[in-house]
Amino acid sequence: MPDGGLNPAQQTAVKALSGPLLVLAGAGTGKTRVITYRIAELIRRGTTPSRILAVTFTNKAAREMRDRALALIGRRRVEVKPPEISTFHSLCVRVLRRHIHRIGYPSEFAIYDRGDQETVARSALREIRVSNERLRPADLLARIGAWKSQSIRPAMARELAAGDLGELAAVAYDKYQASLKAAGAVDFDDLLLLTEELFENHPEVRFAEATRFDHLLIDEYQDTNGLQYRIVRALAERHRNLCVVGDDDQSIYGWRGAEVEHILHFTRDWPDAVVVKLEDNYRCRAPIIALANTLITHNTARHQKVLRAAKEGGDPPRFARFDDESREAEAVVGEIRRQLDREGPERPVASDYAILFRTNEQPRAFELELRRARIPYVLVGGQSFYDRREIKDLLSYLRVLANPTDEVSLLRIINVPARGLGPGSVQSLLDVAVARGEPLWTALPHAIADGSVPEPVAQRVRAFRDLIEGYRAQATRTPLVDLVRHLVEAIGYRAELTRLYPNAGDAETRWSSVEELFNAVGQYAARADPPTLRGFVEDASLAGRDDERNEDDPRRERAVTLMTLHSAKGLEFHHVYLVGMEEGLLPHHRALAEGSAQIAEERRLCYVGVTRARETLTVTMAKSRMKWGRAEPSLPSRFVLEMRGESARALEIAKAANERPAGGANPSRRGGADSTKKVRPASGAPKVGSKPRPVEAARARSALLRKKSRRG
DNA sequence: CCCTGCGCTTTTTTT
């Protein structure tokens, strides 16, 4: 990045303040910078800060952009009514809180996460008597997601559905949506879908929202799906001050309904749009850019742009292949350890390093090695805090307190800790609710009054209701943290944990996440105005995997980052290890089975990984990898060969992979399997700027490959 | 009703 200032392209992007603007920004070309400068420029030219809306992809990105923008503008100037910077989902939550009652949902609606969705999907399938073998809840959810991103409602889905499974799914979709509504709950897609519905059917809502802002900026535009696209259009068509920023080469959420077409066709939708291309990369060393460019040219159907490296010099990326995933982890972690132990002024810190991978099972081996090497690390994503059993239990309690008709949460806690309301009793209670056509919660008094359940059960139900009602009554009076602490005490959750986890250490670990929950509540209460139970629960649902709890954890600053390629989007690190670069992993089996469009997306994913690296990039793979407890042979990814200009061999591998399922004989072993055995700088990649430095490269690679006897 | 243990399946990515 040029110090302080902006290059000419960036300046154009910042200064074209009115009308539609498309910023095609390659990786590391300073797009976040352009957006923040633009916000500052708008304000400097007299726009009221609060009339600017910027939309980012994650909550974390929103927080960072807010901080940077405020730093640029000067906090004092905007602290009363700052620009609004949020994600699509938070934006829609706010719209829905205000208006959702118009379409028959309570404004206290709960937001269901993936696990809750699966529960609802499962019971929808049960209701229409479809066995899990024919249509798994996860598959149903995938279909529902696809329908929703195209704004297809159950009724229309039934008309469009083709084939047996499609029709079943459409019927299940209907049930699924009905259960959500009955529970007063929405899923992630509903946040967008229902917002769009309000915009469509209630012009006054659309008008109110569209006139709240005069400027709309969208980051990561390549990852917008149909719903988001239509919401953007609805919000921007009056003022037309729409600035979208993105990189079609980094579109990696097609599986979630994102359509690159939106960015590819932006100028068709907005014919008067100004287009600015940012092609100067200030992040990566020249050889890394060369590698990335070589890779991405294997994708067709993209905006023509070539990343130019602003940073000359640097080591060529290295490639290494190991016997199995443990060796791979050992070598990578061993190298990081040696770098951290180096003496001298240029000694790196752990947070300079990132290990990037495709799937969530891959970090295991690396975690093991990092712990063994006593290197601190943070695993981003993985099992999130809010996925932990104890947190889900307690959060369910809080959700029931906020909205007792939230059926999934109620069913989760009605017998946790066990209070003698087992599956049999709960079924009887549910039968009463179904017969009365009302939510379980409101049916409970009737069920225990009319003798539908035996008296002892009725007693327990009464006690449970009293417990919940008691805390509901307190909720507005008691400080949030106290409320949660008392509740946990009252239900005897600590005892439950020691019972569940007889191993004292395990129970302690679980209890410490409960204490972390207390902290999270405390932090929320300190920041929110006013803090409410519902507000906290909502935060927890939307925070998802980017957990801000750890953000101010001092350990994080000194830690190696482990994360998936998807989570790495938008980030950068001095030293990147792109691990597990094997056929079947990247590109993933599933993508290989689905076809070339999916393989192109995997290639973009690889591109994202490569372009995260500022100084050095190391690509590693294993010859064999454990799968379902068995060691399976693994071939180098075709992307490795493409990057190194050996695409002929990549083609061979691709062919072999395609032929394998069909024929018994396996021609693939002849190919590239051993070709990358020796680590070599990318011979095919042009070296920009610096002369090759064979000595250093050789030293680096021997260090990486150095055999170690330590094991076990 | 509650707990334990066995055997079966499952593996992409996430706001």
Added chain:
DNA sequence: AAGCGCAGGG
């Protein structure tokens, strides 16, 4: 390797 569903004994 791990989570889930189901059967069988307290």
